[in-house]
Amino acid sequence: MRxxxxxxxxxxxxxxxxxxxxxxxxxxxxxxxQAERSPVDTTRILLSGWAxxxxxxxxxxxxxxxxxxxxDTIGLYGALFRTSDSAVELITDCRLAEFPSDRxxxxxxxxxxxxxxxxxxxxxxxxxxxxxxxxIGVMNATARIAHLLVELQRRLMNAxxxxxxAMTIPLTQKLIADALGLSAxxxxxxxxxxxxxxxxxxxxxxxxxxxxEGLKQACDxxxxxxxxxxxxxxxxxxxxxxxEKRNRPSA
Amino acid sequence: MRxxxxxxxxxxxxxxxxxxxxxxxxxxxxxxxQAERSPVDTTRILLSGWAxxxxxxxxxxxxxxxxxxxxDTIGLYGALFRTSDSAVELITDCRLAEFPSDRxxxxxxxxxxxxxxxxxxxxxxxxxxxxxxxxIGVMNATARIAHLLVELQRRLMNAxxxxxxAMTIPLTQKLIADALGLSAxxxxxxxxxxxxxxxxxxxxxxxxxxxxEGLKQACDxxxxxxxxxxxxxxxxxxxxxxxEKRNRPSA
DNA sequence: CGCTTCCTTGATTTATGTCAACGTGCGTGG
DNA sequence: CCACGCACGTTGACATAAATCAAGGAAGCG
Numbered sequence: 001m002r003x004x005x006x007x008x009x010x011x012x013x014x015x016x017x018x019x020x021x022x023x024x025x026x027x028x029x030x031x032x033x034q035a036e037r038s039p040v041d042t043t044r045i046l047l048s049g050w051a052x053x054x055x056x057x058x059x060x061x062x063x064x065x066x067x068x069x070x071x072d073t074i075g076l077y078g079a080l081f082r083t084s085d086s087a088v089e090l091i092t093d094c095r096l097a098e099f100p101s102d103r104x105x106x107x108x109x110x111x112x113x114x115x116x117x118x119x120x121x122x123x124x125x126x127x128x129x130x131x132x133x134x135x136i137g138v139m140n141a142t143a144r145i146a147h148l149l150v151e152l153q154r155r156l157m158n159a160x161x162x163x164x165x166a167m168t169i170p171l172t173q174k175l176i177a178d179a180l181g182l183s184a185x186x187x188x189x190x191x192x193x194x195x196x197x198x199x200x201x202x203x204x205x206x207x208x209x210x211x212x213e214g215l216k217q218a219c220d221x222x223x224x225x226x227x228x229x230x231x232x233x234x235x236x237x238x239x240x241x242x243x244e245k246r247n248r249p250s251a
Numbered sequence: 252m253r254x255x256x257x258x259x260x261x262x263x264x265x266x267x268x269x270x271x272x273x274x275x276x277x278x279x280x281x282x283x284x285q286a287e288r289s290p291v292d293t294t295r296i297l298l299s300g301w302a303x304x305x306x307x308x309x310x311x312x313x314x315x316x317x318x319x320x321x322x323d324t325i326g327l328y329g330a331l332f333r334t335s336d337s338a339v340e341l342i343t344d345c346r347l348a349e350f351p352s353d354r355x356x357x358x359x360x361x362x363x364x365x366x367x368x369x370x371x372x373x374x375x376x377x378x379x380x381x382x383x384x385x386x387i388g389v390m391n392a393t394a395r396i397a398h399l400l401v402e403l404q405r406r407l408m409n410a411x412x413x414x415x416x417a418m419t420i421p422l423t424q425k426l427i428a429d430a431l432g433l434s435a436x437x438x439x440x441x442x443x444x445x446x447x448x449x450x451x452x453x454x455x456x457x458x459x460x461x462x463x464e465g466l467k468q469a470c471d472x473x474x475x476x477x478x479x480x481x482x483x484x485x486x487x488x489x490x491x492x493x494x495e496k497r498n499r500p501s502a
Numbered sequence: 503c504g505c506t507t508c509c510t511t512g513a514t515t516t517a518t519g520t521c522a523a524c525g526t527g528c529g530t531g532g
Numbered sequence: 533c534c535a536c537g538c539a540c541g542t543t544g545a546c547a548t549a550a551a552t553c554a555a556g557g558a559a560g561c562g
Contacts, residue, residue, distance in 0.1 A: 055385060058471050063388040065381050077374040079486045080367065085381065105489045108363040115359055116331065119370055123328040126373070129380040130316050130336065134306060136387045137314040137432035141518070172540065181388035183519050188542060204527075204540055220309050235330045238356045392550070423508065434551055439510060455508055455559070 013114045016107060021045065021097040029092050033074060036087040040078035043101045046070055049094030050170060053086045054178070064179035066128050067152060067171075070159045076122050079104050092170055120231050128155075136181050142190040143219035144180045146199070150221050153209055169207040194218070264365045267358055272296065272348040280343050284325060287338040291329035294352045297321055300345030301421060304337045305429070315430035317379050318403060318422075321410045327373050330355050343421055371482050379406075387432050393441040394470035395431045397450070401472050404460055420458040445469070 024047065027033065034040065036056060051068040065086055068074065074088050078101030108115040131151055135144045149169060156166035173191060177184040191207075194200040199215050201208040209215060275298065278284065285291065287307060302319040316337055319325065325339050329352030359366040382402055386395045400420060407417035424442060428435040442458075445451040450466050452459040460466060 055381070057385075057389050061389055063385050065384055077370070077377075079489075080371045080374055080482050081378075082483050085378065102486070102489055105363075105367065105486060108359075108366055112356075112359040112363070112366070115363070115366060116356065119328070119373070120331045122370070122373060122377070123331055126328075126377045126380060127332075127336065129377060129384060130306070132384055133316055133380060133387065134308075134314050136384065138308050138312055174540075184541085185520080185543090186518055189518095192542080202541085231331050232333050235353070235356060238330075238353060425508075435508090436510085436552080437550055439508095440550095443510080453509085 010113075013111045013117075016111050016114050020099050020103065020107070021047075023098050025096045025098055027090055027094050027096060029090055029094075032087060032089045033096070034084055034086075034088040037083055037085060039082055040075045040084045041101055042098055043076055043078045043104060044074040044099075045097040046072050046074065047095040047097055049090060049092045051088055051090045051094060052175065052179075053088050055086050062178050063181070064175065066125065066132065067179070069152070069155050070161070071121075072125070073118070073121050075101060076104075076118065076125075091175065116235075117231065132179075139219060141180070141182050141186055142193060144182070145176060145187065145190050146194065146215040147219040147221055148176065148180060149200070149207060149209060150212060150215050150219070153212060167209045167212075169209070170205060171207055172205050173202070261364075264362045264368075267362050267365050271350050271354065271358070272298075274349050276347045276349055278341055278345050278347060280341055280345075282341045283338060284341060284347070285335055285337075285339040288334055288336060290333055291326045291335045292352055293349055294327055294329045294355060295325040295350075296348040297323050297325065298346040298348055300341060300343045302339055302341045302345060303426065303430075304339050306337050313429050314432070315426065317376065317383065318430070320403070320406050321412070322372075323376070324369070324372050326352060327355075327369065327376075342426065367486075368482065383430075390470060392431070392433050392437055393444060395433070396427060396438065396441050397445065397466040398470040398472055399427065399431060400451070400458060400460060401463060401466050401470070404463060418460045418463075420460070421456060422458055423456050424453070 027049075029049075033044065033051065046068050048070050051072075051074070052064045053066045053068060053074075054062045054064045056062040068088065074096075075084060078084075104118065107118070128151075131147075135147050139147060152169055153166050156169075157163055173187045174184045176182075176191075177187040180187070182190075191200065191202050194215075195202060197214070197218075199209075199211045199218065201210055215221070278300075280300075284295065284302065297319050299321050302323075302325070303315045304317045304319060304325075305313045305315045307313045319339065325347075326335060329335075355369065358369070379402075382398075386398050390398060403420055404417050407420075408414055424438045425435045427433075427442075428438040431438070433441075442451065442453050445466075446453060448465070448469075450460075450462045450469065452461055466472070
């Protein structure tokens with residue numbers, strides 16, 4: 001799991017985390033786990049599968065804000081923002097951990113380090129949004145597609161999915177279009193172009209990355225590279241090396 | 252200050268917060284407060300003035316990710332992400348509060364509620380990025396401009412700037428262009444159009460909103476409205492607030 | 503005074519959207 | 533089994549929003 005990467009959890013933190021992950025649910029593709037502009041009281045962590053976070057516009061189009069992969073959170077700020085602007089829909093069958101958003105408030109008091117770890121997940125999400133802005137703001141259609149696919153592959157690997165598996169991405173061209181602010185027709189044309197260059201192969205609902213390095217070149221990926229994959233060890237240490245000694249002033 | 256709006260700070264929290272805000276600095280317009288892909292060890296809170304957070308591309312263009320207003324943070328996740336992808340440049344003279352990023356780790360242990368408040372700021376930032384994606388992803392040029400201006404006005408008012416003052420926005424057309432993924436020429440044309448409709452007036456480096464309601468209509472603003480302006484009171488209560496000071500006259 | 507920054511406008515080009523038609527596989531119900 | 537609808541992808545012809553190129557004006561500033 002992605003949270004394991006954090007490397008800042010000791011036994012007590014792990015127990016708290018296990019508590020959060022205790023309640024698992026299986027959901028099927030197509031299910032809308034969180035509706036747009038509706039109250040949020042449940043926070044979820046995606047354990048397996050793919051989902052999208054999106055917002056719809058009055059004219060019926062939708063903008064995908066971010067793709068959610070194993071280890072990503074849904075409604076992380078549920079306790080702090082009572083209504084969600086965005087909706088979340090599962091695009092494959094998924095396994096989810098679910099708990100009341102208010103539980104997070106306790107977590108913050110029980111374990112500052114786990115709290116920090118969850119903030120770290122939130123911060124990652126923010127970085128993904130920044131990449132998304134970069135794609136849509138400054139890149140042309142082909143580069144947007146290449147960039148998105150490379151980012152997703154990278155995130156899959158960080159989530160512990162095997163590199164070989166991570167070459168296969170279960171998205172339709174329509175989903176790509178909704179994410180990148182392009183028409184499905186144009187996405188198709190660009191994909192065919194990338195296929196001609198042997199960078200990519202597509203099937204119905206599947207993208208296969210043939211040449212990740214070539215794709216990176218096609219979009220200057222390294223320029224927009226997000227580096228940190230884990231909380232720095234010294235920060236973890238400063239967050240209470242000896243948990244037993246920690247006398248907290250909480251009631 | 253925007254943090255006052257949170258309404259969840261008791262005296263002890265306030266003391267911790269005062270500690271963070273103790274070290275003030277005056278900086279002038281044009282200064283780059285944080286460089287791209289460089290280490291972060293200082294976290295800042297903008298007390299007055301305007302700044303931009305942006306990333307540059309290899310071909311010399313830049314994408315503005317977000318505008319920073321009084322109450323916004325710079326390098327909030329400095330302790331958790333040691334390098335910053337984005338740069339921050341002041342676009343007016345600014346007053347900043349500065350403290351070592353590691354201080355935040357202590358804050359998390361000293362006051363879970365203040366920690367939550369800071370997370371809330373982070374979550375707000377994320378919502379602004381989502382709005383930005385919506386603008387760039389699904390709106391045409393004129394609507395993007397109107398939407399951005401309306402959002403900025405709204406944020407100014409939330410930051411405690413008087414409504415009358417908040418009608419005046421100190422940006423150049425080039426900044427708008429860099430934020431919205433448009434050419435400066437086209438931004439100019441769209442602005443002239445909005446001026447013709449008496450929704451807007453522009454001067455060199457200044458936008459004046461003549462008709463905020465009209466601008467909202469021009470971009471379906473309410474559809475993408477972000478609602479929560481403060482941490483919900485019950486969440487604050489659950490974070491260990493003593494009822495002593497917080498006796499509210501509510502029914 | 504001559505720089506620079508910011509804005510303005512017109513002519514032309516280009517990337518992408520829209521419309522339309524068609525193919526394929528796939529599940530469902532008759 | 534077939535027939536049908538449906539989701540997904542493909543391709544061409546055409547329309548259009550926005551970029552680019554070019555030229556110039558107005559204000560601030562050393």
